[in-house]
Structure formats: structure tokens, C-alpha cells
Amino acid sequence: MENIVKKAEDFVSHLFETKLSTINFYHNIEHTKRVVERITQLAEWEGCSYGEQTTLKIVAWFHDTGFVEKDEGHEEVSARIAADFLKSNQIFNDEIELVKSLILVSRKNSIPNTKLEKITKDADCSHVASDYYFEVSNLLRQEFALKRHTTFTDLEWLEENKIFFEMQQFYTNAARLKWQPLKKLNEREIETKINKIKAKEEAKSNSKKIGRGVETMFRVTLKNHIELSAIADTKANILLSVNAIIISVALSNLVPKLDSVSNSFLVWPTLILMLFSVTSVVLSVLSTRPNISNVTVTKDMIKNKQTNILFFGNFHKMGLKDFEWGIDYLMENQDVLYNSLTKDLYYLGLVLERKYRLLRITYTVFMFGIVISALAFGISYYITMNP
Template sequence: MSTLLEKIESFVVSTLNEKLDKKIVYHGLSHTLRVVEKAMELADEAKLDEAVKERLLIAAWFHDVGFTKIIEGHEVESARIASDFLNKEGVEANIIEEVNQIILATKMDVIPTTTSEKLLRDADCSHLGSKNYTEFSQLLQKEIELLSGEKIKETDWLNKNIDFLTNGHCFHTDIAVRKWEKQKVKNLAQLLKTEKKLKQENKKLSQKREELQFKKDKVELPERGIETMFRVALRNHITLSDIADTKANILLSVNAIIISMALSTLIPKLDNPSNSYLIIPSIVFIAFTVVSIVLSILATRPNVTQGKFTQEDIINKKVNLLFFGNFHKMNLEEFEWGMNEMMKDRDYLYGSLTKDLYFLGLVLNRKYGLLRTTYTVFMIGIIVSVIAFVIAFYMQSGSAPVS
């Protein structure tokens, strides 16, 4: 280390120890020491000229010393303190100006241009790619809280960190990317995982509050066992319907991929007379695939209903208002009237629930019947197609002329 750097180190260490506000728990001496260390690592890997490296390290030592005077715009104050010190040491004006520019490049809204500016900026943000990122983030949060006098919500701080890592930061040198980008991505993944966990916990807490409030406000309703039975049965039917739709979509996607691959790779080869033996297996293969797609679509295709009812239907209890297909074309006033009439009549209400459960069962029976047929066709199609291709290849190889 040069004599000048030794003097700078002594000055900065004593200044930060003696003059830095105790509320500044992140941008303190330990942060400066870490930035100097990382700047030295980057400079060594970049193989900087010794003079350039020295100016980079000078800027690293001084870059946050302005916190002893001011918080907002501390970079400008840091550059001023550096200029005063370097002037007293007889450093040339052009070197002082370069050091100041490197320090000012640590502003987050400034785009670094020179290699030294980029290296210091990356060194200043090296904690983003550290395994101890969580500890650094907590220190920074505490510093902001102490300086502002306001408590930061955990979710707000988490969202701010996620946004910064996602949109607000990037390493400016290939060396920094190679050294820290991988861990930075892991840190971001951990933040996203924490965010998801907090959302789930908040959702559960909100649900518990709603349940407690409901228990306080509700009156005892008769026949709760019957209502629970309907609720559970309807939910189970809807879940089974979702499962059926998911299975149909899986088959539809798989067969669509198979068709696209066949059209792009297999069909063009059939133009060649030498590949004529592949025509029949290809037709079999594509035919089964198309049939599977059609059956998958039929399994998920919705039925369209009339969507209207009359007052006479309500009076005679002929319409089930719990199914949207029976009222989606009615105006709001008529629907509200019908619902009020149904809720006044216990038998009509439970009868509608029973019908809803029954027709859901019919829909499920149709869906699962089509799904079973689709899977069977798909399975048979794969087997038959493979056998057809094997036979075709075997017959072609058997009929090939022997030279």
C-alpha cells in the first residue's frame, strides 16, 4: 500500500469512528472497509494499472465519508472532503478531479462510464451478491428507520428489495457479474419465497379474522348439518370438475405438440419416394392424435343454455336459480325477485341445491367418460403407431437391395 493510501485509511477510519452519527448503522466503517476490499479484488482481476488502481481505492475510501456531514447528497460532500484532503497532500488537480468523478458515480441515478466508475459502483453493491445479504438488508432497514423515525413494514421493505433487485440494479462489469450475479439471483429467489410465505400467512390471518367476525355476527341457523353436507358435496364436485378439465387440457396440449412436430418434421419427408414406407404409420399416428384432440375438446366444451326464466317457473319451482345458465340473460330486478322467493321457501331452496348437485354429477359423468375414452384412444394410438413404424422399418430394411 502506498504512503498516500495509508494516510487516507487513517483519516477515513478516524473520521468515521469519531464523527459518524450512531444512527448510521449500515453506511459505517465496516461498509467502507468492505467496499475497499471488493474494489481491490475487482481491480486485481481487471489488471488495472497501479496508478488507476490507486485512484479507484482512494475513491473507495472516501465514497461514504460524506455521511458524517449530510445524508441526502452525501456523495457530493464525500467528493468535497476528498478534494480538501488530497489538496493538502499535494495531489495533482487532474487526479483529484478523476477521484471526484468516481465517487459521484456511486449515486444510484448516475450511469457509470469509465472502468473505475463501474468497478466502484459494483464494489459498493457487492452485498447484493453476498450470502450475508439478509443481514446487510436488515442493517440498511434499521438505518433508514432510525434516521426517519418511522417504522418500515416488513412487507413494504420486502417489496422494495424485490423491486430493486429486479428492476433497479445491475452489475456494470463482467467480473462482478461472474463473481456475484449467481448469488444475487439466489437472494432474489429467497426474497420471493419469503414474499409468498408472508402472503399466505396474511391470507390465513385474514380468513381467521373473517371467521371470528362471522361467528360474532351470525345468528344460529337451523339444519346446519344439511347445509354443511351440501357445501362439502358441491365443493367436491367442483374440484373433480377442475381436475377433469386439467386432465383434458394436458392431453390437448400433448397432442397439439405431437401434431406440430409431425407436421414440421415427419410430413415433409414423405414427399421423397424413398420414404413412402412411412406413409401408413404416419397416417395412423396422426389419426389417433386428431381423435384424441377432438375428444379432449369435447370433454371441456361448455353447454349453452337458454338463460331465462319466468315468474311462473319460480312459482311452480321449475327453475334452479343456483345455476348461472338459468338466469344469465335475465335483468337484475327479476333475478333478485326470484332469489328472494326461493329463499323464503325452504323446500324450494334445498330442492335447488339438490338439483344443482345432481346436474353437476351428470356433467362430471360426461367429462370423465370422455376422458377415459380419450386416454384409451391416446394409449392405443401410441402403441399402434409404434408397432406400425417398427413394421414399416422392418419391411423396408428387408426389401433393401443387397450390394
């Protein structure tokens, strides 16, 4: 049986590729490969001989091949396909019967007795102790939905998973030792998800319905604040651009001429113009410069309505899990949610006030700067021309 495992792999891969339904999102070649990997690992832990390991690998490759014909009772079909394959490769009847019996032990309610049966059973259910459990569980959910024409809500599916975990058990010592703790973690995660969904549904059913008027008020007011902020930024950008042009022109055209004695009358007007332009640029930058909080938001601050995590400047120091918890807490506690929206409106208003105050000062400085500079140029020229 030296090359039989490789032949089994090639045979099953080709069989699934050509005959397995495309809606077998879970019972497919990827699941089979995972079981082969787990059964190999478990066989080594249990001290199986080379021959036993070879037998178990063949069982793992063929245990779900029956899905190419039917779902219910696929184990019997899998055993037949495996037997036909082994016969065609001149494998002894005793070995063929052993492979068939091991495949049949993967049936849902079967109880394993021998060491190889226990290894087979544990490997087939090893996904319950994996970090990809919820990913493959979702694939099984999709497969059931299409094949059985049955849809599950998130809560219904999680409760089905919980029942499966309660019924499933590991039979080998190695699986109990190495996989049981990981299974417990996934089981606890299922319970947490169930409780979270139930809490949300309960909060939703018990919460007061907020009228459209309140939602419209928040939506329109926040929109107005954001639009006003955008207008302020546009005004600041205009001032920045205009003053940048003035400074550029002054540096390229006026400053080089100041070396000449005949142009000495331009010194003070040019300095005045540059001073007011630079001041306008600085004030424009200050009006658009963002202000980010350095306070680290905690769960207690969220619960006590002391912060607003809807604004990125507040939550940027939070970890992802804490932020997800905070958003879930807002969704589950309507009073905290609306308190956060109120804070958002208030602090946006403070930011707008600061922007428009600085813009008003900037426009005033710019206006007086242009006027004073023009007068300075006129007066200097007049004095020079009329000594």
C-alpha cells in the same frame, strides 16, 4: 502515492469515529471496509494497473464520508472531503478530479461509462451478491427508521428490496460473471420470503377463529397431563430412594453377619428383602425411562397428519430446515396444528397410563415385599429360638 491509501484509511477511520452519527448502522466504517475489499477484488479481476487500483481504493475509502454532514447529496460532500485530503497530501489535480468524478458516480441514478466508474458502481452495490445481504439489509432498515422516522413492515421492506434488485445491475464483466449468480440467489430468497409472508396473511384472514374455550381446553388438559407426569416421576423417585436405602443398609449391616453360623436364620429373610427391593427399583426405573421414537419424520407425514412434531421424541431426527418448514406448515394450516395438539394429548395420556400402571405394580411389590420380609425375619427368628 505509495502511502496514500494507508493515510486515507487512517483519516476516514478517525473521521467516522469522531463525527459520524451513531445511528448510521449501515453507512459506517464497516460498510466502507467491505467496499474497499470488493473494489480491490474487482480491480484485480478487471486487470487494472497499480495506479488505477490505488485510485479505486481511495475512492472506496472516501465514497461515504459525506454522511458526517448530511444524507441527501452526501456524494458531493464526500468528493469535497476527498479533494481536501488529497490536496493536503500534494496529489496532482488530475488525480483529484478523477477521484471526485468516481465518488460522484456512486449516486443512485448515475450511469457509469468508463471502466473505473463501472468498477466503483459495482463495488458499492456488491452486497446484493453476498451471503451477509440480509444482515446488512436489516441494518439499513434500522438506519432508515431512525433517520427518516419511517417504519417498514417485514413485507414492505422485502418489497422495497425486490424493487432495488430489479433496478440494480452490474456493469463490469467480472461482476456479471462472478457476482450475478449470487445476486440471483438472494433475489430468489427475497421472493420466497415475500410469498411466505403473503401466504401467512392470507391463511390468517381466511382461517376460522377458534374460540377461547378450545384454546383453554388444550392448555388446561396439557397442563394437567404434564403435572400428573411430574407427580408420577416424584413417586418413582421416592420409591427409588427408599429401596436404595434399604439395599444399602442390608448390604452394610445384614450381609456381613451372614458369615456367622449363629446368624444363619437371617439368610432367607435377607434374600427375600433384597429381591423385593431390587424388583421395586427396576420397576421404578422402567416407569420413568423415556421412550423415544426411531421413526424419521417426513414432510408427507406432516401433511397427511401422521405424526406430531410438537413432541421432541418425534422430530429429533429431522434436520433444522425440515423442522422449521414443519412448524411453518402447522402455523399456516390450522387443522393440522390442532390435529397435532390432539395427538399430543393422546400420546401423553398413553405415557401416563404406562407410568401409573408400573407405579401401581411397584407400590404393590414394595408393600408385599416389606410385609413378607418382616414375616420372614420373625418366623426365622422364632424357629431359631425354639428348635
